[in-house]
Amino acid sequence: MQSRSPASRTGRPRSAAADAAILAATREALVDLGWSKLTLGDVATRAGVAKTTLYRRWAGKNELVVDAVAELFDELELPDSGSLAADIEGVVLQFAAILARPEAKSGLMAVVAESTRDEALRARIRESVVDRQKRLVVEGRARAQARGELPPEPDPSHPARTVDLIFDVIAGAVVHRALVSAEPVDTTWARSFTALLIDGMTAATTHSRSGQVAQ
């Protein structure tokens, strides 16, 4: 999570309890104050920890918030629901459930904004948040292929089936609906979105750039 001393045998070891307390306090502060009013001093106080302890382990507010929010994504799981549509719906709703929590709302977009100017931060986010989401899409795709719902080999003439693209569409749409449009991501919406996506993924033809689309 934070930088691990490779081999420091001597000296008092870092308190493991402090880590958990700090991350929990960070989420609590995110709920109460939001990202911009969250202060490390306040987090330290809430965690019953000295500010120095906090700075010893995290480089700053951004890194701390990423780790605190990342723990929310530990619970992401892809239950085998028997069909691609149900799997996608499940992923959408699970992701939405996390985004609905105020600590995620406040924190996640803010660190993404910060990451536009900090490559290391982006890597940290990718590693501890994005890739965990993406794993679900990859798994879901594999299951659909096993079931025969999707062709086993990625069709080079059909780039619409790329995992990267599908993932950006799913994650982007859910985030935009939840945070920008500020409308609920409920079962109804999830079903509509899933229908749109599956139709897009499974359509038979690739389109020429300016051709007529549907007849």
Add this chain to the structure above:
Amino acid sequence: MQSRSPASRTGRPRSAAADAAILAATREALVDLGWSKLTLGDVATRAGVAKTTLYRRWAGKNELVVDAVAELFDELELPDSGSLAADIEGVVLQFAAILARPEAKSGLMAVVAESTRDEALRARIRESVVDRQKRLVVEGRARAQARGELPPEPDPSHPARTVDLIFDVIAGAVVHRALVSAEPVDTTWARSFTALLIDGMTAATTHSRSGQVAQ
């Protein structure tokens, strides 16, 4: 833009030049410093204006940045390219072009993050940014209907064709690709995404929740 005193007849009028200078200085500071290190004092200095002048016109950093970034979206235009696919591609690429600019990257996501805790800010963003984007989607849909590419009436059995859904998918996917995945939104990607979306929009059937999808 900012709140206008409804009837202030007497006294010295506010300098119009100051407004422009401040917004330009804000974008410059966003490029140089990013949202989190941008300070109103620095913006005032860059604009050659007193801090008081700035606070007289904007309530705070968030409102200022929204207005500064909003001006970037003035240039959004939907050229009539003759097909739905080309229109969508155009929208995607125009939106991506704005997002590629550092002042938009830094500022936009940050104010969206802030807006999760500030309803007035969200309204301001919607009004001056989101609705301007959405207008393109609405227009594009109208043109497609006029051309016969899409059915004229929104099909209640086909919610996938809702403007709101389509807009969240387009805007969300572009933002996610650009800022989270940090991959370029170029013509290739835009074409793949457009194909996926059009297939989803024009598919003949609505899917039952757990049915087999494609055969």
Add this chain to the structure above:
Amino acid sequence: MQSRSPASRTGRPRSAAADAAILAATREALVDLGWSKLTLGDVATRAGVAKTTLYRRWAGKNELVVDAVAELFDELELPDSGSLAADIEGVVLQFAAILARPEAKSGLMAVVAESTRDEALRARIRESVVDRQKRLVVEGRARAQARGELPPEPDPSHPARTVDLIFDVIAGAVVHRALVSAEPVDTTWARSFTALLIDGMTAATTHSRSGQVAQ
């Protein structure tokens, strides 16, 4: 006292009341806490002033304490008591009265200690404290010469009568008695000391380096 902006016509002028409140708060804190536990944050709080206001006017703790203690020396006055002996006694007792106050005890020696490594601080102390003491010695000498108690011209063969030497002896002895020996500088001690000093100043002869002392 602190650095005076030579000519700043514009901007809000500095509060004169703040200066007085800060210096009074500093003396209060010196009494309560002593020099080493005095913090500028605490002084600011006591004065009902922001820390920034304090740092805007003084470079640090040392400069602030010098100014705060210096005000105690404003009351130094040499009443014309009619004889050299009485004048010296008066100076000794006045100086001792100031040194007896805990804010002087705590602060004065500490800044002198600091001044051993800070030439600017030493100059500030000399200007606002030492020279005000010295003035009394100079005046007392002038009066004694006017009365005929001391020869009018400084005797080059009698360097013992130098003002600098006399001043170091008076000030040094009083400080040492009060702070190092920690014994009271009362009338009895002042009288003994005065006798010793006047005898030294008015003795007829200068001594050769290794000769018998008095004959």
Add this chain to the structure above:
Amino acid sequence: MQSRSPASRTGRPRSAAADAAILAATREALVDLGWSKLTLGDVATRAGVAKTTLYRRWAGKNELVVDAVAELFDELELPDSGSLAADIEGVVLQFAAILARPEAKSGLMAVVAESTRDEALRARIRESVVDRQKRLVVEGRARAQARGELPPEPDPSHPARTVDLIFDVIAGAVVHRALVSAEPVDTTWARSFTALLIDGMTAATTHSRSGQVAQ
């Protein structure tokens, strides 16, 4: 030096070398940083010792500095120079030589300042510094009496001859000259001062409080 466990038979004995290293490191730090910037952590590092070791042996910065500076006074010695004047001069110059060293300058006045609020510290200073200086004055007086330069019995009608008074005058004048006036205590000054003092000590008469002194 520091408190010695009266009978600690068991366990690893304390390193005697550590004590010397710590005191030397303290003096080195005093030279480099002065009293106010000297930190115990830095001293420990310079001495190649753990902070714990330091705190185990000294109660704090003040006590440590007193011990470190006190060692400088070990070298004080009164060579029998054959006359009272030469003895006094010798004492003055020896004391001045120590005060000229930056580790003494920085440290001594600071701990004296601290001692105004700490009775135990004052006792420690008296014991390890002041009394060692005073011993020289006592010895010098005894020799002068043996030589017949001073009357054998303390004259109750002549309190100017009290050892305490003489000591405060000598030590105070030297310190004031060296640290407050910041002028060199060289042979010239020492000779003038000695002349003044001896004249004061050996004058025949006690003065009535308001009598005419010299004509």
Add this chain to the structure above:
DNA sequence: CAATAAGCGAGACGGTACGTCTTGTCTTTGG
């Protein structure tokens, strides 16, 4: 054309948070 009213620059103000440093204690490994 003078009076009035608001805008404007400059910069001080009371606050708050920053990220670092020091203090004195505690907890580990190892001699």
Add this chain to the structure above:
DNA sequence: CCAAAGACAAGACGTACCGTCTCGCTTATTG
């Protein structure tokens, strides 16, 4: 039991911004 290493809670440091305020001055409109 002592020593080194270093983590720990506490809290001060001096700086930077915040958003407000008080100045003296400028620029319009209105009487």
